[in-house]
Amino acid sequence: MSDPHRLRRRAQAIHGWLLLTPALAMLTTFAFYPTVATFWASLFSRGTRRRPTEFVGLENYQRLFDDPTFWLVAKNNLLYAGVTIPVSILLALAMALWANAKIPARSFVRTAYFTPTVLPMIAAANLWLFFYTPGFGVLDQIGALFGAASVNWLGQPETALWAVCVVTIWKEAGFFMIFYLAALQTIPPDLREAAQIEGASRLAYTRRIVLPLLMPTTLFILVNAMINSVKLIDHLFILTKGGPSDASKLILYYIWENAFAFFDAPAAAAMTVLMLAVLGALAAFQFFVIDRRTHYR
Structure with a gap:
């Protein structure tokens, strides 16, 4: 048996x-x-009718590293992520703390913060065109009241990427706020009462108790924000198309451009592999190193 x-x-x-x-x-x-x-x-060459694809090994990667446009796009994406990720998270945290407080019309405040999230990115980009259009946009109209000159926010290399960052922050902060708001409502009210008995101020309670308890949520939001920083490119098609002079071009838009505009699928595949490798390394670092420091003890 x-x-x-x-x-x-x-x-x-x-x-x-x-x-x-x-x-x-x-x-x-x-x-x-x-x-x-x-x-x-990514290990094969670009094929044509007269010359079929052939195995070239890491040649596509070498060609990328020798491409100045690739490095410009990578720098743009680093700046884009370095601005949108922390600003979106800090703004989402501030909105969640306010929306969770006992304020008048709290439901209206939460709805107003969350509304941009339900809009498709294409619709959000078209909406922001009313702000950025030179001469007719809201920003220029407000500036004209104070005698400021018209600014082509999307047509200048110095401002195009920053204008794109503003749209992303406006779109993403409300989405991240929902996670913070849900996490805040899981914090036991007894901790607030104990802090009041001990004489702790609201700032001390937030810094010593609330923020440490929110660290797991912050890590989750950080991973999502990092992925979104290389995933969200819909607004580029409406606002700048990567211009002017590649000043606002991001890595995923450059991948799309190589694959479907230049018909260079191997180069697009090589960039995709590099992007996945970087994202995987960052995610592993966050979960295996930072995650150990996020839980409140």
Whole structure:
């Protein structure tokens, strides 16, 4: 007769694999296989009717590293992420703290903060054109009241990327606020009462108790914000199309441009692999290093 403990362990293993099968099938179809296929495509040259593709190894990566436009786009994306991520998170935290307080018309305030999130990015970009259009935009109209000259916010290399950053922050802050607001409502009110009994000010309570308890939520938002900093490019098609002079071009837009405008799929695949490698390294650092410091003890 078979060992009953061995049969039980085998049944548990089969049950576990059956539970994992749907997730593994989805990840394999939409994550693992596309990643491997993209890496494989990056090792071949661009094919034409007269000259088919051939294996070139890491030549596409070398060509990228020698491309000054690639480095300009990478610098743009670093600046874009360095501005939009911390500003969006800080603004979302401030909005959540205010929307969670006992203020008049609290439901209206929450709705007003969250409204930009439900708009598609294309609609948000078209809305902001009414602010940025030279001569007719809201910003120029307000500036004209004080005698300021008209500014082409989207047509100057010095301001184009910053204008795009403002749209992203306006769109993302309300989305991140929802996570902070949900986390704030899980904090026991007893902690606030204990802090008041001890004579702690509101600032001390927020800094010593609320913010440490929100650190897991902050890590989750940080990962999402980092992904969004290379994922959200819809507004570029409406606002700048990466211009002027590539001043507002981001990495995903450059990937799309190489794949569908220049028909250089191997170069686009190489950039995609590099982007995935950087995102994976940052995510691993956040979860394995920063995550250990996020839990309040």
